[in-house]
Amino acid sequence: MEENIKPLETNDNDRIIQVNIEEQMKTAYIDYSMSVIVGRALPDARDGFKPVHRRVLYAMNELGNFSNRAYKKSARIVGEVMGKYHPHGDSSIYDTLVRMAQDWTMRYTMVDGQGNFGNQDGDPPAAMRYTEVRLHRIAESMLDDIEKETVDFQLNFDDSLQEPVVLPTRIPQLLVNGSSGIAVGMATNMLPHNLSEVVDGCVAYIDNKEITIEELMVHVKAPDFPTGGIIYGMEGVKQGMMTGRGRVVVRGKCHVDTKASGREQIVITEVPYQVNRDALTDKIGQLVNDKTIEGIAHVNNESNKREGTRIVVDLRRDAVANVIINQLYKFTELQTSYGINNVALTKGRPKTMNLKELIVEFVDFRMDVVIRRTQYELRKAQERAHILQGYLIALDHLDEVIRLIRASATPDQARESLMNAGWGIDEIQAKAILELRLQRLTGMEREKIKEEYDSLMQLIARLQELLGSEALRYDLIKTELQEVKDKFGDKRRSEISFLSNEMRIEDLIEEEDVVITISHLGYIKRTSSDEYRQQKRGGRGSIGSRTREEDFVEHLFVASTHHTLMFFTEKGRCFWMKVYEIPEGDKTSKGRAIQNLMQLPQDDKVRAIIDIKDLSDKEYINNHYILLCTKRGIIKKTLLEEFSRPRANGVNAINIMEGDQLIEARLTDGKCEVMMAVKSGRAIRFPEEKVRPTGRGAIGVFGIEVEDEKDEVIGMICVHQDDTSKTILVVSEKGFGKRTAVDEYRITNRGGKGVKTISVTDKTGSLVGILDVSGKEDLVITCKSGITIRTSIADIREAGRATQGVKLIRIDEKDEIAAISKIQEQEEAIVLTETSIDAENEALDKIEGAAAAEGEIVGNADEAADNQEDNTEENNSENL
Template sequence: MEENIEPLQTSDNDRIIQVNIEEQMKTAYIDYSMSVIVGRALPDARDGFKPVHRRVLYAMNELGNHSNRAYKKSARIVGEVMGKYHPHGDASIYDTLVRMAQDWTMRYMMVDGQGNFGNQDGDPPAAMRYTEVRLQRLAEMMLEDMEKDTVDFQFNFDDSLKEPTVLPTRVPQLLVNGSSGIAVGMATNMLPHNLTEVVEGCIAYIDNREITIEELMKFVKAPDFPTGGQIYGMEGVKQGFLTGRGRVVLRGKCHVETKPSGREQIIITATPYQVNRDMLTDKIGQLVNDKTIEGIAHVNNESNKREGTRIVIDLKRDAVANVIMNQLFKFTELQTSYGINNVALTKGRPKTMNLKELIVEFIDFRMDVVVRRTQYELRKAQERAHILQGYLIALDHLDEVISLIRSSPTPDVARENLISAGWGLDEIQAKAILELRLQRLTGMERDKIREEFDELMNLINRLKELLGSEELRYELIKTELNEVKEKFGDERRTEISYLADEMRIEDLIEEQDVVITISHLGYIKRTPADEYRQQKRGGRGAVGSKTRNEDFVEHLFVASTHHTLMFFTEKGRCYWLKVYEIPDGDKNSKGRAIQNLMQLPQDDKVRAIIDIKNFADKEYVNSHYILLCTKKGIIKKTALEDFSRPRANGVNAINIIEGDQLLEARLTDGGCEVMMALKSGRAIRFPEAKVRPTGRGAIGVGGIEVDDQKDEVVGMVCVNKEDATRTILVVSEKGFGKRTPVDEYRITNRGGKGVKTINVTDKTGVLVGILDVNGKEDLVITCKSGITIRTSIAEIREAGRATQGVKLIRLDENDEIAAISKIEEDEPDETVTAEVIETTIQDLVENTGRELDADIQELDEEAEADEADTDEDDAEAAEDDTIESV
C-alpha cells in the first residue's frame, strides 16, 4: 500500500485520513500486548501478585472477611471483586479464589475455604453459591499497614473507587508461592519455595548485601512443592537460581512394602506438583494392558482427604520393584519436569530475574514500606502531640481559658480570642480546646494527658531515629521477617536428590557410624552403632535381626553414612552403593532386599564389602589396591583406580573359575602382609608384594594350598607390618576364639600350606573367621539364629597358635556362628555396664532355664579346661612349625 496518499475530502467538516495498516497493526498489537503483560498475566516482583489475586484479597479485606470472623459466601466475594475492581468474567475470579484455597495448589494458602473446593484427583469445586471463604492469617499479614499510606492507590476501571497498585506484604510471596502466566510474547513460571528458607535467605542478604547467589543457595536450597515429591537432580535448579531460567525434574515419593503373602507392593505417597492422581492411575493401568510395563498385577488409587495420597501397585511374584519404579518414572507422570522462567514486573517492566534479584526487589520494597509507614506514624504522632500540647497550655491557663470562652459570643470568636491570647496556640489547637469535654479537666484526666504527651514525644524520637538510620530499618525488617517465619514457617515437603555429578548429598546428611547387616537371603539395612549394647564375654547376646527360619545374618559391617560401599559378589562382580542410600532400620527389623537397591542377579550374592571414604581423592585412589581371595585359595591384587568409576550394573572384579567363589576383599596400601586361613585350622602369612597387580578381568594367583576338597578358605586379613600392636583373632563355629601375636606366624612365600592357627576339635568346630585386632575394638558375633553379641576384644586373652581358645558366646543347641566383625569400642559407662551385666544375668536364667550358680560353675570349669588345653596345645605347636611353605 502506498504510504503517502492524499487525504480524501468528503466535506468541509469531515475528513478521512488513510494510514499504513502495517504500522497501525504494530502499534495496536504492542498496546494490547503491554496491557496483557502489565495488567493481567505477569506478577509484580514486589508483592508477587497478579492484579486479579490482589483485587480478590483487597476486596475481602474491605468486606471485613478476616480470619477471626465468620465465613462469607464465595459468590458475594466474586460479585464484590467483579463489580468494583475486576470487570471480567465471574468464572475467572472464582477460579482464582478457589486456587488460593487449595492446599495442593498453593504452598501457603491465602484463602480459608469451607465446602467442596475440589481435590487432587481432578474433581471440580462446587459452585460459588455453595462454598464459603475468609482470609487466611498469612494473607492478612500481606494487607497489614494498608491504611498507613504505605502503597500507592489508583482509580478502578470506572474511576469511582480506588484500589492499591501493590499490597504492602511482609511475606516474600513471589518466591514462596510462585506464579505462572502466559502473556503476549512472553510467559512466566515461578515455582514455590519454603517460607522458612526464603526468610532465612532474605535475612542473609540483609546481613551481607554483597552475598553471592551460591551463598544464598545455602539458605534457599530448591523449590518446595505443596504436594511434596522428590527433586531429581539440582543442576537445573542451580541454573534457575543463577539466571532465572532452568529446569526442575520432580519425582513422586514411593516405597516398597511386603505383604504377608511375601509379594511386594509399590506405595506412592506423593505425586509431582499438578499431577492428577486418577489420570496417573489410569495411565499405569493402560501401560500394563499394553504390556509396556510387565510385572504389575493391580493398581488402585486409595487416596483420601484424611490420609493423603496413597496409590497402591501390587507386583507379581517374580517382579523386581526397583525395575518397575524406574519404568514408572520413565513412562508416566510420576516423574515430571517443570521449566523455571522467573519473569516478573519491576518498575512496570517485565524482567527475568535470578534468586538474588528477587530477594533484593522484595527487601527494597519492604524498605520503602517501612519508610512510608514510619513517616505516616510520625506525622500522626506529631499531629496528636500538637493537640495535646494545646491541651497542656489550656490546662496551665485554665481559669483564663474558661473566662475567655464564656465571654465570647460565638465559637468562631472564642477560637480567635484563644489564638490572640498570647499563649502560642494556633487554629488547630484552639479548635481542639473548644471541642474538649469537661470531664478531661478533672485531675486524673489531666494526668493522663500529660502521660500521653510524654509517650508520644518518646515515640516521635524513636520514629525520627528510625528514619535517620538505614541499619535500624534493616533490623526492623529482619525482626518482622522472623515473626513471619515463627508463625507460618514449616519443614520442607519436597526432598532433594542429587545426581552423581552434582553437589554431594553428604553435605545435607549427618555423618554417623552405622552398622550394615546383610542376611543370607540378601536383606540389607543400616542401624546406628550405639543400638548394639556392649556385653561381657560369655553372654547370650541380643536379637540383632529378625529373619525367616531359613535366613540368618551373614555380613555385619560398620561404616560412616558419608562413605561409599563396594559390594563384591561370589561370582566376582563389584557394585557400588552410598551408605545413606541403604534403608534405615532398627536392630530388630529384617531390612530391604538388596536386589531392590542394586542390579544384582537372583543367582548371585554379596560376599565382601569395602568401605571407601572418597573416590574423588585421586592421590588416595592411586595409592591403594583391592586384594581379593577365593575359597579355593586364589588371591588377586587390582588398583583401586580401576574401581573408581561406579556403574549401575556393576563390573567384573575377578574372573572366577568353575567350582570356586569369591570369599573376601580387602583395601590395602600395597605394603601390607597378607594372612589367609582355612576351615581346617591352618593359616599362611606372606608379603603383599608377592602378589603383582593385575587388571579387573584377571584370574589371580595361588595364595594358600587347599589339599582337601572339603577344605576351603574362611578369611583373609591384611596386617600393617609396622603396627606391632596387632594380633590375630580366630573364631570357631561353636563359639571358641583367641588372640595370637602376628609374629608367631612366620613369613613364607605365597602358595604354601601354612601353619596351625587353632586346634580344631569336635568341641570347637571348624574355623569360621579370622580378624586382625589391637584390643581397642569390640567384637560383634552374629549367629545363624539371628542372635548378636558385642563384647570387648580386650577381654579375649592371648594364646598360642595351636590352642583352642576360650568360649566367646553361649550357643543354643544346633546354633552356629555365621559372621564376625569388629567395631570401635565405645567410651566406658559404669551405669550402662552395670545395667548390661544385670540384663545378661537375667538372660542367662530366663533363656537357659538353669540356675545362676550352675551357669557360673560351668563357666569356671570351661576356663580350667581351656587352660589345660593351652598347655597341651603349646606342645603340639612345635610339631606344626616343621611344616614348610611351598
C-alpha cells in the first residue's frame, strides 16, 4: 500500500515571478531615497523641522513637560519618543535632544536642559540618565494651538497613535535655527538667522507681496551665528539669499592686549560656528612647532562657562600682532567657510529655495494655520452658544421643564419630552438641559448664562469676519509675529564686514572729525576733538595723553573718519590706513602700537602723515603731489597718483641716504611756495616749481643747506602763492613762539642757507616747529611729558622774523616742547573755567613787551648780515 503513495508534484517555477533586475533596483532605490529624503534628512519648509525634532517636541508637549513645570529625566523623554513615534534607536533621539539644548549649536534653543550637555571644546554630554530637560518657552510657541486642529495628523509607525505631520509654529524656525542633513543624492545646509530680522522680513513681505530679495535683505541682512564671529564678505551671502546656494566666510573675533611686561597677546573672544576651541588651540600649537607661524610664545584655552570664549596667544617681543592674526586666519579654523544650500521639503518634494520663497512658505503656512484655528474656534463657539441657547429656553419655561422631567420615567423619555414640547429644543440641547445642575437655576446664574451667550455671539461675529477677510488675517499674522519678536527677539551676534570690492564701508561709518595722536614710541589712537578744551595763551595745559615715562605725543592732527591716512616713515616707506580703522580711545588713553595696525618694521617709525579725502578720484590724484623732505635738507616731489594703490606691506616713497631720515611730507597742487626751517633758527622760501617731479624710487635734490652735523631740518610747510592770509608760526623748545608775515621771507632759489626766522638763545632753546597759519585755527602744543595745551592762534601776536617771540606755554625746567600742530577752529570752543589766569596773563604781557623791544634791537643788528646771506644764496645753491 505504501508503494502506491506518490509525493505531491510541485512546479517551483510557478512560485517565481520573473522581473527585470535593473527596473527592480531602480524602484527599490528610489523608494529608499524618498524615505530618507522625506522621513529623515530634510526639514519641512513650513515648520523647519525634521521628523525626529518634531517628534521630540510633540512627545514633551504630550507629557506636559512645559517650561513652567519641573524638569524630567532625558531618558524618560527618549523612551517616550522611541516607544511611540520614532523607533530608530535611543542614541539618535538623545543626540537630537542634546543639540536642541546647546546654546552654541542652536541660535535659539528649544529645550531647557539641566546637567552636563557638553561644551564648545568638544566634551560629550552626560548620559541621558543624568540629564534633565523641559520645553523652552520659544518651543512652546511652536506648539501653540496644536490642539485646535490647525495641522493634519497621521498614524505612527505601528498605527496605534496619531502624530502631527507638521507643527503649527509661530516662529520662522527654518530661517531662525537653520538645518543641515545629508539625504540621498542631495543635502541641505541652512544657516541660522536673527529672529528679529526674520520677523521684520516676514512683515515686509506681508505688506508688499511684490517685494524683491534685495529689499528683503534690508531686513534679513545675513546669517547670525550663535557663537558670534565676523561674516567676512557679503557676496556669497547675497548669492545664497538670491538663489539658495552660496558661501559664507566667518572669522573669529580677537583683539590685542598689552601685558604689564610690555609684551602683547592676541585674545580670541569668539570663534566661528561649530569650531572646537580645544582643536583650534591644538592646531595653533602644532603650527608653532612646525614653524609655519613664528612669533608665538605660548597659546592657552582659558574659556569657561561664565566668561565664555577666551583663547590667549602670547607673542614674542619682536612679533607683529597684525601679521600673526592674518596667519591665524589663513592656517587655522579661526577663519572658516560655510556652504549655503537651502534645500527643504515643500508639498512633500525637495526644493532649493531663496530667501523670499522661504518667507512665502512660512507666511502661507501661517495663513493656513490661522484659517484652521479660526474655523475650529468658530465651531466650538457655535456649539457652546447652541447649548447656552437651550439653557436660556429652559430657564424661560422652567416650571414646564421641571414638570416634564418629573413626569418622565427615564432620562430618554425626559429628553424626548423636551424635544417635543414645541420650544425648538434639539437633542443636544435637551441632553445638556438634563445635565444642568440645580444651582444654575438661580437668578444670578441665569444672568451669567446670558452674559456668556452674548459674549459668544460677539466672538462668533468676529471669527466670521476674520474668515471673510484676508486682510484681517494678514494683520493677525503680523500681530502674532510682532509678539514673538517682542518676547524672544534679541540683537545680532555676528558682525558683518564688507570687502572693499563689495561696497564702501564708509557708508556705514558716521562721518565726524576726530583728533589723531601718535606718540614717540609709536602708539596711535583717535579721539573726539571736543575732548580738547580751549585755553588762553600762557595756561598750564591739561593731560593730553597718558604715556610711558620715556614716551610723548609726537603727532597730533584732525581728520575725518571717512578719509585715508598716508603714513610716511623715517626710512622713506609709505603705508595707508582708513581713519575709522584707527582704534578709538579717550584723551588720557595710551592707544595701540602702530606696528599692530600695519606691517611696520620694528626699527622704523612714522614721521609724517597726510590726510587724503579720496584716492579713487583720478582728476585729483593726477593734479596733486607729495612733497617730502629729510633731516639733511633733501626735498623730493612725486605725483600723488603713484601712491593711489595701497599695499599691505607699504611702498618706497623716497630713497634715504645713510645717516639721513625723512621728517616731513606735504600734499600740494604744484603751485605752492615751499619753506624749510632748521634747528638753528634759519628758514628758506622758494617756489615749488624749482623741484621737478620724480618717481617714488628717486633720491631728491637739496632744499636747504645744513651747515654742520648738530643742525638739522625740523619742518617744512607749503604756502599757496595766491594765499595772502597766511602767516608763519614758529615755536622753540622752551615754549617761545611768534607769527611772522610770509613776505618777510624773500623768495630765493632752493639749496641756500636761508634767513633767520627766530632768534635762538639759551632762553628760547632750539627751533622745534614751523606752521603756516591764518589766525582762525587753534594751536595744540605737546610736551615730552605728555602735557598738551590748546590755544587760539589769533592770540599770538605777529613779530619780526628775527625776534625771539612770546611765551606760549609755561613748562617745567626739565620739560621741552615735542611737537606743535594746528586744529581748525571749532564752532563751540570750550573755555577753561577751572582757575582764573588773568593775573598770569598780565605778567606774561609785560615779559612779551620787553621781549619785543629786545627783538627789534637784535633784529636791526641782524638785518644787514641777513641781507648779505641772501645775496649769496643763489650762488651757493646746487643740485645733488
